[in-house]
Amino acid sequence: MHKFLRATMLATSLVVAGGAFMTPAIAEVIYNRGSAAEPETVDPHKTSTVYEAHVLRDLFEGLVMQDAKAELIPGVAESWTVSDDGKTYTFKLRENATWSDGSPVTAEDFVYSFRRLEDPATGAEYASMLYPIANAEEVNSGKAKPEDLGVKAVDARTLEVTLKAPTPYFLEMLTHQAAYPVNKAAIDSMGADWIKPGKLVSNGAFTLAEWVPNDHIKMVKNPKFHDAANVKIDVVNFIPTEDRSSAMKRFEAGELDSYDDLPTEQLTDLKAKFGDQIRVAPYLGTYYYAIKTDKAPWDNVELRNAVSMAIDRDFLAEKVWNNSMFPGYSMVPPGIQGYTSAAATFADKSQIDREDEAKKILEKLGYGPDKPLKMEIRYNTSENHKNTAVAIQEQLKPLGIEISLLNTDTKTHYAHLEQKGDYDVARAGWIADYQDPETFLGISVKASGNNYSSYNSPKFEEAMAKAAAAGGNPEERFKLLGEAERILVDEVGNIPLLHYSFHNIVSPKLVGFEDNVMDVHPSRFISKS
Amino acid sequence: MFFYLLRRLLTAIPTMFVIVTIAFFLIRVAPGGPFNQERGLSPEIKANLEAQFGLNDPLWLQYWNYLKNLLHGDFGPSYNLPDFTVAELFSEGLKVSIPLGLSALIVALLLGGTLGIIAALNQNKSGDYAVIAVATAGSTIPTFVIAPIIQLLFGLTWKLLPVGGWGGGAFINMVGPVLTLALPQMAIVARLMRGSMIESLRSHHIRTARAMGLSDWSVVVKHALRGAVLPIVSYAGPAAAALLTGSIVVETIFAIPGVGRYFVQAALNRDYTLVMGTVVVIALFTIVFNLIVDIMYAVVDPRVRYD
Numbered sequence: 068m069h070k071f072l073r074a075t076m077l078a079t080s081l082v083v084a085g086g087a088f089m090t091p092a093i094a095e096v097i098y099n100r101g102s103a104a105e106p107e108t109v110d111p112h113k114t115s116t117v118y119e120a121h122v123l124r125d126l127f128e129g130l131v132m133q134d135a136k137a138e139l140i141p142g143v144a145e146s147w148t149v150s151d152d153g154k155t156y157t158f159k160l161r162e163n164a165t166w167s168d169g170s171p172v173t174a175e176d177f178v179y180s181f182r183r184l185e186d187p188a189t190g191a192e193y194a195s196m197l198y199p200i201a202n203a204e205e206v207n208s209g210k211a212k213p214e215d216l217g218v219k220a221v222d223a224r225t226l227e228v229t230l231k232a233p234t235p236y237f238l239e240m241l242t243h244q245a246a247y248p249v250n251k252a253a254i255d256s257m258g259a260d261w262i263k264p265g266k267l268v269s270n271g272a273f274t275l276a277e278w279v280p281n282d283h284i285k286m287v288k289n290p291k292f293h294d295a296a297n298v299k300i301d302v303v304n305f306i307p308t309e310d311r312s313s314a315m316k317r318f319e320a321g322e323l324d325s326y327d328d329l330p331t332e333q334l335t336d337l338k339a340k341f342g343d344q345i346r347v348a349p350y351l352g353t354y355y356y357a358i359k360t361d362k363a364p365w366d367n368v369e370l371r372n373a374v375s376m377a378i379d380r381d382f383l384a385e386k387v388w389n390n391s392m393f394p395g396y397s398m399v400p401p402g403i404q405g406y407t408s409a410a411a412t413f414a415d416k417s418q419i420d421r422e423d424e425a426k427k428i429l430e431k432l433g434y435g436p437d438k439p440l441k442m443e444i445r446y447n448t449s450e451n452h453k454n455t456a457v458a459i460q461e462q463l464k465p466l467g468i469e470i471s472l473l474n475t476d477t478k479t480h481y482a483h484l485e486q487k488g489d490y491d492v493a494r495a496g497w498i499a500d501y502q503d504p505e506t507f508l509g510i511s512v513k514a515s516g517n518n519y520s521s522y523n524s525p526k527f528e529e530a531m532a533k534a535a536a537a538g539g540n541p542e543e544r545f546k547l548l549g550e551a552e553r554i555l556v557d558e559v560g561n562i563p564l565l566h567y568s569f570h571n572i573v574s575p576k577l578v579g580f581e582d583n584v585m586d587v588h589p590s591r592f593i594s595k596s
Numbered sequence: 597m598f599f600y601l602l603r604r605l606l607t608a609i610p611t612m613f614v615i616v617t618i619a620f621f622l623i624r625v626a627p628g629g630p631f632n633q634e635r636g637l638s639p640e641i642k643a644n645l646e647a648q649f650g651l652n653d654p655l656w657l658q659y660w661n662y663l664k665n666l667l668h669g670d671f672g673p674s675y676n677l678p679d680f681t682v683a684e685l686f687s688e689g690l691k692v693s694i695p696l697g698l699s700a701l702i703v704a705l706l707l708g709g710t711l712g713i714i715a716a717l718n719q720n721k722s723g724d725y726a727v728i729a730v731a732t733a734g735s736t737i738p739t740f741v742i743a744p745i746i747q748l749l750f751g752l753t754w755k756l757l758p759v760g761g762w763g764g765g766a767f768i769n770m771v772g773p774v775l776t777l778a779l780p781q782m783a784i785v786a787r788l789m790r791g792s793m794i795e796s797l798r799s800h801h802i803r804t805a806r807a808m809g810l811s812d813w814s815v816v817v818k819h820a821l822r823g824a825v826l827p828i829v830s831y832a833g834p835a836a837a838a839l840l841t842g843s844i845v846v847e848t849i850f851a852i853p854g855v856g857r858y859f860v861q862a863a864l865n866r867d868y869t870l871v872m873g874t875v876v877v878i879a880l881f882t883i884v885f886n887l888i889v890d891i892m893y894a895v896v897d898p899r900v901r902y903d
Contacts, residue, residue: 282692
């Protein structure tokens, strides 16, 4: 009798539990979002990688945001006006913008947040994102007080931002997570603990519920978000899975709904297996080699051009990178609306013609079997970087170029580059922070800390200055930037090799996960069927 | 015994001090720093960051401050995960690594020990060869091969286990990683056990025991095992320290939030405070487990006495 009772109870509870699982109307919609790395922080002002960007975009809302296609949409600001001289932006904040604790998001919050970003005491890696604001750089380097920053709360719902100079991409920059607001009251009352799960006060579509480092970040739908009615996902779990092959198995087993990387060496097999769940398309990033333009023999433009020309980029993209990268002939990758990249002049020739021409140049410069050109390629440790360098070594050998390879770990590599150490050619990459050619061209101006080629061309500097001066006229500005890129590419200020692609694997259950050049996928626009 | 323990614990202090000092300066000799990356920082921004973490102080002052904080149990913030202190990262991570490592250790000792005894009792017979074959395979196949095979078979083909993830320490999530971790250890334990058991079975007191007509069970378990288990005990100490402080391979493949990956990540990221944290934790575990081994010796072997 006893046993029978227990069995009945068990059976009943199973049916009840089963019923609960099977009724979709009650069930929470959970999006398990896999990523290749752990975000470093949930403090928008301490962020430095795209992994934080994915999380922060769900937690916070800036003045302007990006939609599922990475196009600019109003965020906390419902509208804005720009003064005729392009230097003053006036943002009108929406009335129903609310923090997760129920208090309204005000203009004063943005004043506080922008000052905090620039305050040297914050130690913000992305402080430069708001350098276009008047006095920002001065505040950040301790030459001015945070109060001197060009931001002003005219009233609770009106924010006025004054720029140093007209900056047409300023709104694009504001979509970056470094420009998100933080809650002053929470920081004041909780100190360093304000970023802890359950305590973090945010103003985005989701709030932070749990963070177990290297395990998961759980975010739940924020009922106070102004557009909460249109948010379809109840829980977003960010799940870092470093091992890409494991991630594929976890995806297949249904543990992950999407994953933001792929083991590219298996790309052909993965495409065969997963079909259109594999999404590979252009992403705003350039893989290039910096070449010491201030050191003999690399100070010779013709020589640099010969080296660049002789590299078979199709081979690199197809054989080394399995088509997870695209051949690159320009510094600015394609995909920025209204801008046409300036490709190297040899781009439309066949590889054989390029090699012949390179050979002629090298002969003319006196290089040949008796006097080989010696070149060292430095790269940061990675299987694909090594394979790329080895392929180039083989490609240039027939031309009498003797290449030696030097591999160091990432920190050593970039420390050496930053300190302007001695090298010939060094691997580098650049991913767009915002959709504008400026981000790719700015790294080659003389003053940039990322000018690893030590490129110093008066012509290029002048062209960049001219483009900056045309800030008020976007079309003219893009044209001038194109001219600047033409100079950079013709003078081989560095050697662009490949353009990045994003590579996602996305379950067909996810609706609204749209491909875009910024690889931006806010969870608030995604639903799960 | 008490004075022995006290003496051992006191000698651990200078040992730790030397280890901490060497590690502190060694990691700073490595080129590059925590803030070197693909997207280079401007000198001003880098200076702000360094000031925030006290990296602009002279090295001796940084060392002094570090020691001072360490004595107060403060390991400092992680540079790479600034939302967490090093202590928080370790307390979270050890909550995963300790149960995982302990389970693997127990499985390895029990299964490996049993297999070793079986092999020894069947010396040069088929049972022995079978155990030796399994043990050789277990210790030669690397974990990065075993782990994906377990994922593939149990996770995808038979759908018995999750492919990865910790699931808050659920039993089902632990099976794969525990097996992967235990297998090579089990192989070593089995071989050690076999060797020392054979030796023990040949010793005089066993011959005497047999001559007195004791049962096989009593001879093996009560008398032979006691002497044979000593090499296992001394092996188990360092093995426990290694298992409980996590494994980068198993944690990475199974996506488990243990402390093992910090050893490599922290060094590559030049996350100085986290590197120091890992060094202190490993050193501490090693010292403690060696001490436990020595105490176990006294418990298991009546010939060992500490005065």
